[in-house]
Amino acid sequence: MPHNQPYQHAHHEAGHYDTTDAIISPHEQLNILSKTEAAKLLDVSQSGLYKLFRSCSLAVLNCGNSLDDGKELLERYPDFDIKVIQEERGIKLDVKGAPSSAFVDGKMIRGISEHLFVVLRDVIFASGDSRLADTQQSINEGDALSPEATTDAVFHMLRNADIIRPNVDPNIVVCWGGHSISMGEYDYTKKVGYQMGLRGLDICTGCGPGAMKGPMKGATIGHAKQRLGLRRYIGITEPGIIAAEAPNPIVNELAIMPDIEKRLEAFVRAGHGIVVFPGGAGTAEEILYLLGILLHPDNATLPFPLVFTGPSSSAAYFHQIDEFIATTLGAEAQSRYKIIIDDPEAVARTMVDGIAEVRAFRKSTDDAYYFNWQLKIAPLFQQPFAPTHANMSALALHQNQEPHTLAANLRRAFSGIVAGNVKDEGIRAIEKHGLFEICGESAIMQPVDDLLQAFQEQGRMKLPGSTYKPCYRITR
Incomplete structure (x- = not known):
């Protein structure tokens, strides 16, 4: 299936906001995941990454729309869903109920598609990098992480990007x-x-x-x-x-x-x-x-x-x-x-x-x-x-x-x-x-x-x- 091709071409309504379904392939960003990483993204529990991945992905897909309310965005598209399709040759993203403004003639705008895979890359990296995990553990336990360790975490996020x-x-x-x-x-x-x-x-x-x-x-x-x-x-x-x-x-x-x-x-x-x-x-x-x-x-x-x-x-x-x-x-x-x-x-x-x-x-x-x-x-x-x-x-x-x-x-x-x-x-x-x-x-x-x-x-x-x-x- 070609990159960016919608598998359900018809538009449907969530409230009065047009939505589109599609399967998206990466251009140059992250295109392979381990089984553990894929499992984290599909985990809808409190400790899983799905909620974070979904909310950031929806925000990227809403590019160009006049809205500055994170709560309202999630409520506008309650049926929005995004899942990773894991294949031996790489990954694809199965997107359902996405804002139709992210598409032109049924194909996702390339820049938005690239940003969507950036979300995947950074959410995965932050969850799996020990420096960032140590930072989060420190926050949860009420301890102050050293300034050097925090700066090191920032460095590695920017280098990975x-x-x-x-x-x-x-x-x-x-x-x-x-x-x-x-x-x-x-x-x-x-x-x-x-x-x-x-x-x-x-x-x-x-x-x-x-x-x-x-x-x-x-x-x-x-x-x-x-x-x-x-x-x-x-x-x-x-x-x-x-x-x-x-x-x-x-x-x-x-x-x-x-x-x-x-x-x-x-x-x-x-x-x-x-x-x-x-x-x-x-x-x-x-x-x-x-x-x-x-x-x-x-x-x-x-x-x-x-x-x-x-x-x-x-x-x-x-x-x-x-x-x-x-x-x-x-x-x-x-x-x-x-x-x-x-x-x-x-x-x-x-x-x-x-x-x-x-x-x-x-x-x-x-x-x-x-x-x-x-x-x-x-x-x-x-x-x-x-x-x-x-x-x-x-x-x-x-x-x-x-x-x-x-x-x-x-x-x-x-x-x-x-x-x-x-x-x-x-x-x-x-x-x-x-x-x-x-x-x-x-x-x-x-x-x-x-x-x-x-x-x-x-x-x-x-x-x-x-x-x-x-x-x-x-x-x-």
Whole structure:
């Protein structure tokens, strides 16, 4: 049977959403499994991988549809099923009840098919790799895994995904920003991507829509004009967020990390500079994560270009972000980034110059170009944070701590809000137990409240046209 061929050509309805059944063969991704691995994927028990594999696969197949609610996605396609067909010559995937938007004339879009097998590859690797198994065991037992072991796990996930490539000069720019941005802001992300593409820079994002898609789209044109051939459009995600931010079609290298903390570490270890576009709670989480790391005394002299940018219409947004950082983390944190408004060329040139400093620094210190081993990441940034009601209310949000520690705790607060906004598990927790309670000193909570209120007023907490219902309550 040819690759991608549907064995049941008729469409049927799950609710009012068209679905299609098909049998899919791999292109170049994982195409063989051991009997043990196949058994794990078919195991529907609590300890099996089926639930994780199914939810991530459905998210990938939903590419291009406007939805940022993991719970709603699972409810839209209750009959969706995916199973591995194990054959002596390799494997195929038996897909039933998949969103019809993933198909063209009955055949699955090749990019989506590739991403589907990436899900298979990364779910299997994370379940079978001893480093990641040790990490999960440590979490379950309440023990802290060493920072070195966690970084080693991130390295092996990226290497297995072929994202780590030696003998290549630094040129990866990580772009962060919201999936729910205005058309003007989206167009601006494309212009910045275009200027970076003209200068031979590759793009890495959280792989979703909005500010994650725009820079890649712009860079493809810049790369094409320079006749640079096949370039790198890297997407890094994790199971909890993938339904809200399904990999966009431009992503040609995808990695699904086990949790949000390893996803964030993967960005800063693999990237050589970061550009931040306008966003909401998730973007604030990313900013706090990176600033918290850069504020650690061990990273004081380490070059890491960081630019906040948007069109002129976003100037007030970045002014508010800057004020929030000044009030909570101080002037030293402000010194670690530049704000560039409405000037895509300046952003691209700043990245080129900054990455040149990164290259010189790593060459002088014999560090790898492909993985930032020297970056010190404290355990508080690495240990997975479960956004339960108890954990959210227990966060240490006060001024009597080091700035990098406060940044870590603030990052967790915003991470919990993201979970309550878009992640299946977080949404269900809110439905069951009510709003997350986030409490702390007024000097910290007031700017947090102001920032979140501004995000709501600007429509940055949900996709345009949808109504946002807060998943949290701020107390002082």
